[in-house]
Amino acid sequence: MPDLSPYLEKLPYWKDLSADERAFVRENAALPFYPAGSVIYGSSTACLGMIYVVRGSIRVFFLSDEGREVTLFRLSAGDSCVLSAACVIEEIDFDTQMAVEEDCDVLVVRPNAFAALAERNIHVRCYLFETATERFSAVMWVMQQILFSRFDRRLASFLLRESARLETDELRMTHEQIAQQVSSAREVVARMLKRFAAEGLVSMSRGQVKIVDRAGLRKLL
Amino acid sequence: MPDLSPYLEKLPYWKDLSADERAFVRENAALPFYPAGSVIYGSSTACLGMIYVVRGSIRVFFLSDEGREVTLFRLSAGDSCVLSAACVIEEIDFDTQMAVEEDCDVLVVRPNAFAALAERNIHVRCYLFETATERFSAVMWVMQQILFSRFDRRLASFLLRESARLETDELRMTHEQIAQQVSSAREVVARMLKRFAAEGLVSMSRGQVKIVDRAGLRKLL
DNA sequence: GTTTGTCTGTGACCGGGTCGCATTTCCGCA
DNA sequence: TGCGGAAATGCGACCCGGTCACAGACAAAC
Numbered sequence A, B: 001m002p003d004l005s006p007y008l009e010k011l012p013y014w015k016d017l018s019a020d021e022r023a024f025v026r027e028n029a030a031l032p033f034y035p036a037g038s039v040i041y042g043s044s045t046a047c048l049g050m051i052y053v054v055r056g057s058i059r060v061f062f063l064s065d066e067g068r069e070v071t072l073f074r075l076s077a078g079d080s081c082v083l084s085a086a087c088v089i090e091e092i093d094f095d096t097q098m099a100v101e102e103d104c105d106v107l108v109v110r111p112n113a114f115a116a117l118a119e120r121n122i123h124v125r126c127y128l129f130e131t132a133t134e135r136f137s138a139v140m141w142v143m144q145q146i147l148f149s150r151f152d153r154r155l156a157s158f159l160l161r162e163s164a165r166l167e168t169d170e171l172r173m174t175h176e177q178i179a180q181q182v183s184s185a186r187e188v189v190a191r192m193l194k195r196f197a198a199e200g201l202v203s204m205s206r207g208q209v210k211i212v213d214r215a216g217l218r219k220l221l
Numbered sequence C: 001g002t003t004t005g006t007c008t009g010t011g012a013c014c015g016g017g018t019c020g021c022a023t024t025t026c027c028g029c030a
Numbered sequence D: 001t002g003c004g005g006a007a008a009t010g011c012g013a014c015c016c017g018g019t020c021a022c023a024g025a026c027a028a029a030c
Helices: A019-027 A083-088 A111-120 A122-148 A151-166 A175-182 A186-198 A214-220 B019-027 B083-088 B111-120 B122-148 B151-166 B175-182 B186-198 B214-220
Strands: A039-041 A050-063 A069-076 A097-109 A202-205 A208-211 B039-041 B050-063 B069-076 B097-109 B202-205 B208-211
Touching: A019 A111, A039 A083, A050 A083, A050 B122, A069 A097, A069 A122, A069 A175, A083 A111, A097 A111, A111 A122, A122 A151, A122 B050, A122 B122, A151 A175, A151 A186, A151 A208, A151 A214, A175 A186, A186 A202, B019 B111, B039 B083, B050 B083, B069 B097, B069 B122, B069 B175, B083 B111, B097 B111, B111 B122, B122 B151, B151 B175, B151 B186, B151 B208, B151 B214, B175 B186, B186 B202
Parallel strands: none
Antiparallel strands: A039 A097, A050 A069, A050 A097, A202 A208, B039 B097, B050 B069, B050 B097, B202 B208
């Protein structure tokens, strides 16, 4: 059993806990490892609780009955999230899925413990709603994109963002993976990338997209 | 200048305020009247502040550059909302519009005052994020509908909900108004209503839709 | 009556999601 | 070295719903 202290101290509300409460959290926390590809939270899994990502990255998305996915946001090292504790938060009554993109170590505070804590300590309660609100804000931006932006814009914007994030203009992703991130279908991404390629904005090869004309892409926004 | 006390006491966080804070709110509150049709908050208006609806109803929606609207939720008597104070809440950085549906009396706490209050009083701060989260939850439901539900379902569901809410099966609404509520276009609503009528689910006349076969509509869900 | 504005009906078109299947590329392994 | 299968891509047909451009149809005011 590893010592969780260094991670527990990273919790945004740790400083607002009493000694008793800290002990209580310590007893109800764990640090599981999740391999890439695993689904850590969703309709088929039990309630997870509040999470803090120590290493790796997680994709949070809607899943429809027919299997369509809409990506809401991604969590990476240092992020915490309470949507995985939705089941014990009465103010939140919708359901999301969480899938691991890169191998993850995740600090988990069990759902009931977290709920009890939020009940007793107003700082924790405040933290809970505050992070939820921040996610809200981010998700609203995504929704505006999906609802109002033509697909060429959305794809161009994604390619530019991703290239900036990874500091390279050779993106190692399949059309399928891109489609997942921009919440569209593989064929649609392929169609548009082909158009982009015809216009000299990008070049393609199996499993990779290379940005050729960054300025041209930016003009689409 | 009317006495605002009876309304101020309805604020969810009123009981958590000190005497000083109550006086402060009193000095920074107002009770304007807004006629149906007016836009009380949006890209073209100043920041409004935290609101509490005393009478009437308000529609909150996204507005795209091209003028498309997506209805998020509606506020009616007794509801409060902080999205109209988004400009002073750094955790919220997206923008909505608010339009009056039925003549409204609205208790308003000016933005800076509300922000100052939230800064000083953790209960107010907690209230702020808590209501934001509740809206979040409701909006997510709407988004799931728009993203995943076929239009016939969405329309049927709206007709049934509205008929239940108003306790009548004769809905006095134009196609245009219906389209606004379900975030679609007038022509699309007309098409679908015609189909519903052909199937004997509803009957139509100018400015009104009558639900004929409630069970049939429900079967669409 | 006529006028005017609101409401509704309709056909054509477009973007993008869906489906089915063909083809190419990669990679492990005989 | 070549083969088999999975993964990745290409592509045409179709559907749903949003958009556009009109053309009636109806109601209230005069």
